[in-house]
Amino acid sequence: MFQDYNLEVQDTWNIEQNLKEKWLPLYQKDTQLAMKILIALKSDIQKQMTSFIDSSIDYMKSLxxxxxxxxxxxxxxASFLYQLPSNVYSNPNKLNLLISEQLEDGERIKEVLKNKLRNFVNSEALNNLFQKISQIKFDDSIRNFNRIFLPQQKQKDGTxxxxxxxxxIRYVQLNGEISNKLACEYCRQLNKNGQYITIQxxxxxxxxxxxETARSFNLAQNKLAQKSHIIFQTINSLQxxxxxxxDQINQQLNNQTNFENDQFHQQFYLMQQEWxxxxxxxxxxxAYICSQRNQNEQIEQEFKYKDIQISNILNQSKCFSNMLIAQFESFLKYWNKPSVNDFQNSEFVEPTNQAIPLNYQLLEQYNVKEDKCLSFAFNSDSSILVVGCNCIIKVFEFKQGQLTLRxxxxDHKDYVRCLYFMNRTNQFISGCNDCKIMIWSCDSNNLWYCQQVLEGHTDYxxxxxxxxxxxxxIISGCDDRSIRFWxxxxxxxxxxxxxxxxxxEVRSLSLNPSSTQLISCSTGxxxxxxxxxxxxxxxxxxxxxxxxxxxxxxRFIKDDLFTFQPYDQAVLQIYKRDQETLNFSIIQxxxxxxxxxxxxxxxxxxxxxxxxxLHKTGNTINIIQINQKNNEFSxxxxxxxxxxxxxxxxxxxxxYLVTWDNESRCIRIRKYQQ
Structure with a gap:
């Protein structure tokens, strides 16, 4: 492929520089072009798959x-024969004509189905795919590679x-008018104020x-290609x-569409035999089959059973389809990104999920054994921690990670499920499965007591x-489906x-930072x-x-931004308000x-x-970093x-992070490490 070269020692440095600075960018450009072609080819193949599925559906319709x-x-x-003998005598050729047409229809059907099968593979599309593959070339890179090793020749300027x-023309002026950029020796002498540099x-x-441009172009193109590759991998996995x-649905449909009774299969085989x-x-x-009188009833019974099964599959498919359509429309809404020009007058921060990891390390020496702790709350300076332990509330002094029970x-009679410490006063609130909300205050001896019981809720x-x-x-949410404002x-x-x-049942509440809007979700x-x-x-x-x-x-993060954790999904949805419509929609x-x-x-x-x-779903607490500039979560x-x-x-x-888990049956302390 390449020529044999006899190099002098003094040429090696120049050749090395040329390879790195001139040839490598060209080679990378050819490689990127080849990658683009292959990605486009993959997209075309995916389109052909879709077309093949559509053709299959059309073929089944033809069947x-x-x-x-x-x-x-x-x-x-059959109708004609049931009217014998009058119709045959009056029109003797009609039966023969009908039978002849039936034979012709049989041949016509076979040809129609054969032709439709031939159209499954589009020859024009196949040729386009071959042409696309032939566009992959490295000729320019190879020619430039060979030129680098040719004997060095003095390059001349243009005439x-x-x-x-x-x-x-030997000079060019960088600060002059467009019409007076180029200059010969006389031009330069006549224009003493011109800032000239040589053509070389x-x-x-x-x-x-x-x-420099080639490097920037290739770097940007490589980043885009990597991200595109990730998208295609995701799409391919999804596909x-x-x-x-x-395939599973088709298998179920085949199982439900075909009659499973062996007796019916045997009858169908007999029906195909010549008498x-x-x-x-x-x-x-x-003779046995003809003696039976309940054949149609058996077929009807099996039909009804399979009809119910297929109806169930149909309903589930429609629900699934509607869900996909809704998700797809949401995806399309944020697919079209603003053009490059839209970012010229604003700061653009590239989204990334690669935030710097945090490290909360477990302090085993501070573990506190507890049976079941369902709720936690710190006071404003984090010196007091209240914990809902089954139906009691334990008040701990918290100092540098160490808990001391005070x-x-x-007062509560059931599981204490939520706690809230006030910032302005030395009080906290508790909500319980006994349907009550209690306001707790601290006396002059630093002892806590129930100051008031709020009643009205009729469930947990x-x-x-x-x-x-x-x-x-105070805002409270309850299993009685109500939200109360106190x-x-x-x-x-x-x-x-x-x-x-x-x-x-109401599951979660959150106020926006301005305290003017409340969001709530439920098991609905x-x-x-x-x-x-x-x-x-x-x-x-x-x-x-x-x-x-x-x-x-x-949880509200900003007045126009909140998070939502749907049940049974390993994703946290981020909602943002549209400034024009004032509606919230998913952005991440x-x-x-x-x-x-x-x-x-x-x-x-x-x-x-x-x-x-701090967010939990299922059996996992996730600590999520929020980029306040671009609203990216990681x-x-x-x-x-x-x-x-x-x-x-x-x-x-x-x-500090304080947790209780069913496995250790301990309150455990973790400390943030820089």
Whole structure:
């Protein structure tokens, strides 16, 4: 392929530089072009697969048409024969004509089906694929490779001539007008103020620009090709998955479409035999079949059973199809990205999920043995931790990761499922499966007592108890499908408003940072956005966002951004508000780690100081980093347990993570390590 070269020692350095700076970018360019062709070829093959599936469906429709035509012709002949003898005597050629047409139809059907089979493979498409493959070339790279090793020849400048002085152009002016850029020796002497460089210097600058541009182009193209390859891998994996699914559905349909009764198969075989070719044993079988009177009933029974099975498959397929359509429309909405020009006047940050990993290390020496802890909350300076341990509340002093038990509160009669520590006052709130909400205060002796019991809910209070910024409003979510708003008057809390509307038990609540909007999710398939009206001093449902799955948990990150964890999905959905329509839609689906997706209660916790989100799904706590510039979310650490019974909270500064899991039966402390 390459020539044999006899190199001098002094040429090796120049050749090495030429290979690195001139030839390598050209070779990379050819390689990238070949990659593009192969990717386009793969896309074409995928289109051919789709076309083949469409052709298969069309072919099956043709088969149905031919079956109908055969049935129609058969019915015509049967109808004619049932009218014997009058029709035959009056029109003796009609029967012969009908039978002849039946024979012709048989031949015609065979030819139609053969021709349709030939069209399955599009010869023009095949030729286009061959042409695309032939475009892969490395000729330019090879020729340039050979030129580098040719004997060095002095390169000459072009024969450019100054029109004014008829002398060779030797200079170029960088700061002059476009019409006066080039100059000969006389031009340069006449224009003493011109900033000239030689043609050779311009050539060197041009070569440097070419190499720099080629490097940038190849680097950018490589990055785009890598990302495109990831997309194609994902699509290919998805396609294989769906193909398996389609094969399984086809297998089920075949099983339900074909009659499984061996007796019917035997009868069908006999029906295809010529009467004169039947054996004596087959003749006996025919006689037996004809003596039976319930054959059609058996066929009808099996038909009804299979019809029910196919109807079930049809309904499930429609539901699945509708879900895919909804997801696809959401995908298309964010597929078309703004053009390059749209970013000229704004800062652009490339999205990435490769955030710097965080490291919360376990401090085994501070473990505290506890039976079952379902809820946690720190006070404002993280010096006190309250824990819902079954039906009691334990108050711990928390100091540098070490827990010291100070008090046990046993006013609740069932599991304490949610806790909230107030920031402005030395109080906290508890919600319980006994349907009660309690307000706890601390006396002068640093002892906690129940100051007030809020009653009204008729089921478990476990979706959360939260407060607004001013802490003059408590919001609680309950299994009774209601959300209650509690206001304070004369140092006492009372229920000011009850909001109904959720179709099932309320699972999670979150207020936006401005405390003007509330989002809530339930075991139904909707997210409620509830707005506060300053005029009416009431909350009202402003928007219902449909979801494909029921809600696990959600959290406002900004006024126009919130997270939502759907049940039984290993993705955290990020919703953002459109400034024009004011509707929320998904902008990112972050893959989170989880193995056991049973529903359980665990409120997402936002740590503002570190821009991290504490989130749990299934048996895994995910610590998620949030890029505040581009709203990108990245999982930076995951903590797994043996089952879903895993609970916890972070200190307000994000320095410590406290958890309880069913496997260790301990409260465990983890400390953030730089």
């Amino acid at each position: 149905d048409d031919q079956v109908q035509q055969l049935e129609l012709k058969s019915n015509q002949i 450019w001539t100054c029109e004014q002085h008829k002398e060779s 210097s311009l050539k060197n600058r041009w070569n440097e620009y070419i190499l 294989l998955h769906f193909q398996k699914l389609i 004169t070719e039947l054996s004596t044993s087959q003749l006996v079988d025919v 008090q046990i509160l046993n 209070v476990r979706a959360g108890v939260i407060m607004n910024n001013r802490e003059d409003l 206001s304070k008057k004369d140092s006492q809390w009372y229920c000011k408003q009850i909001l109904n509307g959720h179709s099932a 398939t909707e997210i409620f956005l509830t707005q506060y009206s300053q005029n009416r001093k009431l909350w009202y449902i402003n928007l219902i966002i449909p979801t494909n799955k029921c809600g696990y948990s959600l 689906e972050l893959k989170v780690y989880s193995k056991d997706n049973r529903l359980d209660f665990f409120s997402q916790q936002m740590i503002e100081e570190k821009s991290i989100l 999982v930076v650490q995951s903590i797994q347990s043996s089952d879903v019974y895993l609970y916890g909270a972070m200190t307000r500064d994000g320095k």
